Amino acid sequence: MPSVQSPQAVDPPASHSNPHALLPFLRSQSQNTLTRLYQRPSSCLSIYRLLGPLERQLVMNLLWLESAIPVNTMAVWVVPEGKKLYDDALAVMTGLHILQNSTVKLALNPTFKSSLRQAITGGGSTGSFGVPAEKDDKRQPGGIEVLDAYALERWETILHYMVSSGQGQLPTKPSQGVLYLLQRSELMKANHGATLQITSSGFQFLLHSPHDQLWDLLLQYLHMAEERQMDLVEVLSFLFMLSTMELGREYSTDPLSETQKVLLEDLRDYGLVWQRKASSKRFSPTRLATTLTSLSPSLPTSSSTGGSRVGATTSAIGVAASTAQQGFIVLETNYRVYAYTDNPLQTAVLNLFITMKYRFPNLVVGMLTRESVRKALANGISAEQIISYLSTHAHPQMRKNNPLLPVTVQDQIRLWELERNRLKSAEGYLYRDFASQADYMYVLEYAKQLDVVLWENGAKRCFFGSLEGHANVRGFIERRTGGG
Amino acid sequence: MRAIKGILLTCDSAVKQILLTMNEKAPFVIEDLDEFHLVIKADEEYRVRRELEAELEKNTYSLEAN
Numbered sequence: 001m002p003s004v005q006s007p008q009a010v011d012p013p014a015s016h017s018n019p020h021a022l023l024p025f026l027r028s029q030s031q032n033t034l035t036r037l038y039q040r041p042s043s044c045l046s047i048y049r050l051l052g053p054l055e056r057q058l059v060m061n062l063l064w065l066e067s068a069i070p071v072n073t074m075a076v077w078v079v080p081e082g083k084k085l086y087d088d089a090l091a092v093m094t095g096l097h098i099l100q101n102s103t104v105k106l107a108l109n110p111t112f113k114s115s116l117r118q119a120i121t122g123g124g125s126t127g128s129f130g131v132p133a134e135k136d137d138k139r140q141p142g143g144i145e146v147l148d149a150y151a152l153e154r155w156e157t158i159l160h161y162m163v164s165s166g167q168g169q170l171p172t173k174p175s176q177g178v179l180y181l182l183q184r185s186e187l188m189k190a191n192h193g194a195t196l197q198i199t200s201s202g203f204q205f206l207l208h209s210p211h212d213q214l215w216d217l218l219l220q221y222l223h224m225a226e227e228r229q230m231d232l233v234e235v236l237s238f239l240f241m242l243s244t245m246e247l248g249r250e251y252s253t254d255p256l257s258e259t260q261k262v263l264l265e266d267l268r269d270y271g272l273v274w275q276r277k278a279s280s281k282r283f284s285p286t287r288l289a290t291t292l293t294s295l296s297p298s299l300p301t302s303s304s305t306g307g308s309r310v311g312a313t314t315s316a317i318g319v320a321a322s323t324a325q326q327g328f329i330v331l332e333t334n335y336r337v338y339a340y341t342d343n344p345l346q347t348a349v350l351n352l353f354i355t356m357k358y359r360f361p362n363l364v365v366g367m368l369t370r371e372s373v374r375k376a377l378a379n380g381i382s383a384e385q386i387i388s389y390l391s392t393h394a395h396p397q398m399r400k401n402n403p404l405l406p407v408t409v410q411d412q413i414r415l416w417e418l419e420r421n422r423l424k425s426a427e428g429y430l431y432r433d434f435a436s437q438a439d440y441m442y443v444l445e446y447a448k449q450l451d452v453v454l455w456e457n458g459a460k461r462c463f464f465g466s467l468e469g470h471a472n473v474r475g476f477i478e479r480r481t482g483g484g
Numbered sequence: 485m486r487a488i489k490g491i492l493l494t495c496d497s498a499v500k501q502i503l504l505t506m507n508e509k510a511p512f513v514i515e516d517l518d519e520f521h522l523v524i525k526a527d528e529e530y531r532v533r534r535e536l537e538a539e540l541e542k543n544t545y546s547l548e549a550n
Contacts, residue, residue: 370544422540423533424494429487430515430523439485454492455521464492464523477485 019092020050021215025222027095029232034097036233038112040128041119046240046293047096048116054089059098059108063116068100068107128237130245133252133282144248147274151286154271155210156345162188163206163348165198175269185220200380206349207381207389214288217270234259242272243292245285253281330395331368333406339364340395352376353386368409373416383417426454429470432462446476490514490523493532502539503532 026034026047037043048059062069078086090106093099100107108116158174165188173179179196182188187202205213218239225235238260245251253261264283267273272289275282328346330338337354341347342362350356353376354366366372376386391404398404431447434440440461447453452469456462465473495503497519507513512528524532 419540422495422499423536425529426492426494427490427526428492429489430492431485431487432515433486435485443485455494455517457518460517462517464517464521470487474487 019052021212021219022050023092023096025219026236027092031097033233035109035111037236038097038109038115040237040240041115042128042130042244043237043240044112044115045119046243047098049293051092052089054085055093058089058093059116062099062106062108063113065107068102068105071102071104071106074106128241130241130251131255133250147248147284147286150274151271151288154269155288156343158182158270159206159213160345160348162198162202163345163352165196177266177269181217181220181224184224185217203352203376203379203381204385206352207385209392210288211291214270214292218292221266230259230262235263238263239292242267242285242289243294245290247285247287247290250282250284253283327392327394327396327398329390329393330398331390331405331409333408335368335409335412337366337368337390338395339366349389352379353381368413370416373413374420377417377420383413386413426464426466428452428454428464428466429473430462430464431473432460434461437461442480443473443477447473488514488523489526491526491529492517493522493524494520495522496520499536499540502536506532506535506539 048056051059061074075086090099094101097109098112100109154174157172158178161172161174162182174182179188182202183190183196186199187205188196189199190196205216208216222232222235225232234257238256253264256264264273264275265278267289268275268278268283270288272286274284274286328340329350330340332338337350339346339350340363347356347359347364350364350366353368353372355369355372356364356366358365373383373386377383387405387410394404403410431443434443440458444453444456444463447463447465447469450469450472452466452473453463454466455464493503500520500522503522504513504516512524512532513522514525515523517523
């Protein structure tokens with residue numbers, strides 16, 4: 001990860017250094033909404049899991065205290081170097097209304113405190129972790145394999161639809177709801193009113209990990225839910241409930257509210273939940289749903305589909321999933337790319353930035369060329385994204401190399417990107433023909449204070465100011481000439 | 485004192501020379517500031533960028549040209 005912000009060893013290596021995508025959304029909600037959300041133990045547990053390591057530690061410190069603790073007492077624990085991290089963590093928690101807003105005492109929000117305690121110690125009968133369905137003797141519940149296959153199929157249908165839209169193919173269409181969501185999130189755009197075309201943010205989206213992709217879409221869904229007048233607390237608590245459910249278990253739909261039943265249908269389209277029939281009284285969360293608030297992979301992995309190596313899992317999905325986890329790309333110094341995959345989606349994603357040469361049943365061979373990379377750059381994908389995709393999906397064999405990817409190839413990809421930016425442009429005004437050097441210096445000084453000077457040359461007595469600054473600079477000159 | 489509306493182009497000196505040659509055919513440069521900066525007419529940027537692109541492409545050859 002290139003963007004590790006805190007050099008302190010606070011984060012375990014596997015954790016994300018950036019805050020989770022959902023947290024800013026939660027912060028933008030009212031205290032009332034959040035407090036209603038915190039009445040559900042499963043929501044509190046999920047949010048706790050989304051917090052950073054330091055925030056989690058602070059919550060744990062405060063959780064079992066009956067009374068508030070003075071700010072000074074807590075601050076004594078903090079070493080000077082950690083002060084900023086500590087303050088940031090407190091700000092995050094106050095923003096989420098987990099921490100009560102006070103300058104003298106630190107205490108958890110009472111609702112949050114009692115719910116999280118309940119989540120940890122068990123007890124109560126709120127059913128916030130879902131109500132398991134009665135055992136049905138006639139039908140066996142769908143096994144984990146069925147759920148994994150379903151989740152993978154749904155999810156890849158969406159991604160495959162996106163990736164193929166750029167190439168004029170017509171793969172299976174996801175449902176209307178999904179299409180609408182893709183359009184709303186501007187990952188796809190209607191072209192000439194008819195067919196949907198992938199956008200540049202859509203291309204970037206494809207290179208993210210499934211977990212990030214899922215949250216991208218769910219966040220968009222949450223924004224939509226606000227507009228559809230759905231109760232956000234219901235929506236969020238349902239998502240959190242799903243995230244704490246057990247994979248492979250069936251749950252009853254009876255305790256769900258009307259809003260949540262609508263939600264259930266939408267989530268079925270995305271592959272987060274599985275139901276035998278649309279009218280079924282029971283549902284099972286898939287791996288996409290149960291890993292929403294954890295660091296485990298969102299899509300099935302080889303260890304879960306049998307525990308053994310690739311050879312043992314014979315189904316196409318098993319192989320694809322296991323390679324997805326282990327990495328499948330070999331990149332050589334001569335720009336050749338060997339991708340050990342038979343997954344059409346992975347092939348299609350690779351096709352975004354490599355030129356395909358040969359295809360075999362389990363292997364795709366291609367080249368990174370100037371043309372192929374430029375095509376990707378023109379689509380809005382950045383050089384960094386290509387490099388990070390190649391390194392995240394590098395074949396285990398490649399992991400022996402240090403650095404992972406050949407430096408020549410990395411540099412060349414970056415150079416190809418730079419080549420496109422040989423010309424930088426900025427709109428604005430050229431100020432010239434000043435009457436005297438003093439005049440020039442005076443106006444320039446003012447423009448510099450506004451931070452609008454893009455270029456200056458004292459000898460020629462002229463400078464270039466940005467468009468935004470023009471009104472101010474002109475006003476300044478007019479006032480000056482008018483006054484004197 | 486005068487203020488002239490335009491677009492400030494920042495580029496390397498090679499690109500600047502190409503731009504100056506292009507300017508001889510169809511003028512668009514307002515002011516040649518220094519080695520790396522030019523001010524051009526605001527409505528010409530798109531055309532200039534396209535023509536420059538075409539010009540630079542002439543200097544590369546492709547392995548894929550088959």
